[in-house]
Amino acid sequence: MKTPESNTALERLYRESGWTMRQFAQAVNRIGTERGTPLKYREPSIHQWLKGHMPKEGARPIIVEAFARRLLRPITHSEAGFPAAATGAGTHMDMVEGLIDLGSLDMDPSRRSVLGASLFSVALTVPGLPDLVGRMEAIKADPQRRIGQSEVQAVSAMTDRLSGLDSDFGGRYARPMAAAFLVNIIAPYLKASASPETRKAMMSAASLHCYLTGWMAVDEGAHGRAQEYYVKSLELAGASGDRMTYCHVLRGMSVQAADLGHGAPAVRLANAAAQAAPVSSPRMRAFITGQQAHSFALAGEKANALASLREAERAVNQAESPVGTFGGFTSATLAYATAQVRHALGDTKGSIESLHDHFRLRDSTDSHRSKLIFSSLLAERQLHVGHLEAACATWNAVLDEYPGMHSGRVDGRVARIPSLLSPYKSNGTARQTFERVRELVAT
Incomplete structure (x- = not known):
């Protein structure tokens, strides 16, 4: 079997990073955990990669992201000596199709654990506004369907309603509805015949809806998925000149x-x-x-x-x-x-x-959700400066309203409370708050 040649491109990035092999492995494992797919790479794997053995396909974007975060600049697969990553939708003719593909993945709540594994990228390429001009005209119109301003108003009204639900109750329940509306209503509207003014207004309304759906994804902790929605929203806004x-x-x-x-x-x-x-x-x-x-x-x-x-x-x-x-x-x-x-x-x-x-x-x-998130931040900072009783009082106010909120960000803040209070369980107030959180999280 032929011995692979050293990956000189990866070696160059490795030297620039200043990492040891152990630190390189730890950075990759850390991002894997963030993604929801824990990894356990160690120094021997790093040594093999540098010597030319190709990492598993699923690990390559994580390695690229690790270098991007370390070096504070975008890193491509080719710059790391890897085959080019598969690209998704993004051409002029497939803007709507890409939107449908993205939303269709999000319509089933049972797929949350899979979708949450998408990776946040610090080196995400943001489409420039001048590059998006003209995309609206590139979408082929369906002569069998025509829309007017009433359809634009309906999309805006539904987006407002879903935004209210998201703010009051969290994104976990609202995002499948937002995605379904995007796929089943907005996407066909984008392909329908319309006056130039109406097409432009519909693209703008669709952009806001796409942005809201991405915001809901952030609330669930699906940060890579959120970035995909955000980029689609930028494309729609740019194409409409908004x-x-x-x-x-x-x-x-x-x-x-x-x-x-x-x-x-x-x-x-x-x-x-x-x-x-x-x-x-x-x-x-x-x-x-x-x-x-x-x-x-x-x-x-x-x-x-x-x-x-x-x-x-x-x-x-x-x-x-x-x-x-x-x-x-x-x-x-x-x-x-x-x-x-x-x-x-x-x-x-x-x-x-x-x-x-x-x-x-x-x-x-x-929003109700921001009240719970900001109150949780306040409690953590009160504890940090030694105000234990005040922190417990703030946390208990959050816990009073927590059962009615379906938000990944609020869940994450509440899940932190036991570990933060663990050193103070000899205090009666802290112990009572600690036990209350454990009971709520368990149910």
Whole structure:
């Protein structure tokens, strides 16, 4: 049997990373666990890869992602010495078909464990707005079906309804409905005959619906799947010339990256959103700059973080427009952004103060899910600074409402409580909260 030649491309990346073989294996295993498919690679496997033995097909994108995260730049399969990865939909003629394929995978709730295994990529290629112009005209229209503005209004109304369900009860139940509506109603509408104005409006409405479905995927922890929806949403927004939605989606992608702790990609996406934004209202400027502030803070860029936060404060003070379903940036949102910036910069006590400001300023437009997530963050930070009784009180308020919420993000926060309280079980309040969580999680 012929001995394989050394993978010089992989060796080059390995040297650039500065890793030991053990660290390389640990990075790959860590991403495998994040993906939901735990791996147990060790140094001998790394040695074999460097000597030219091809990793299993399922491991290759994880290896590429590990280097992308380490080197803070996109890495391709070919740059790692691997065969090119299979590409999915994305050509002019298959935009709708790709949308149907994506949504069809998501319509069955029983497939959640499989779909959750998709991999979040810090090096995801984002389609540029100029590259998307003209895609709307490339979709062949079905002469047997024609739509008008009433169909556009129906899509927008359904998206609003599903957004409300998602905010109030979590994405676990709402996402299959959103995916089914995308496949069975929106996709045929996109192929129907219509006036240029109606086709453009339908593409824009479809983009918002696709973005919402991706947001629901984030809530379930299916981060790679969410990125696929986000890219489709960008394609639809760009094809229809909807710059506002295009920059809104980029901002949402930055939020996802920031929540996962990836500061550099979060900055890249937030800056891209700012660059793509048209002349916008003060509310929209705050919406973008508030996210830039959090991203800069995570990336360790303190001066940029504080400058962006000041700009968000100025914009909120100027804003008068009402909060919309897919955006808006209120004083409560600003307080939350301030809390995240302070925490990322190491000021936990200041972060707690800002979270208290957030809850004081919240109103009926703020989502039920965000209340539980932000309250959980507050409890964790109260515990961190030694306020055990306050943390338990905050957690118990979350647990009062937890059974009615079907959110992977809330589940994840609640699941952390026992390990965080375990060192304090000699305290009666902590022990009572600990046991309450265990009982709720068990049921």
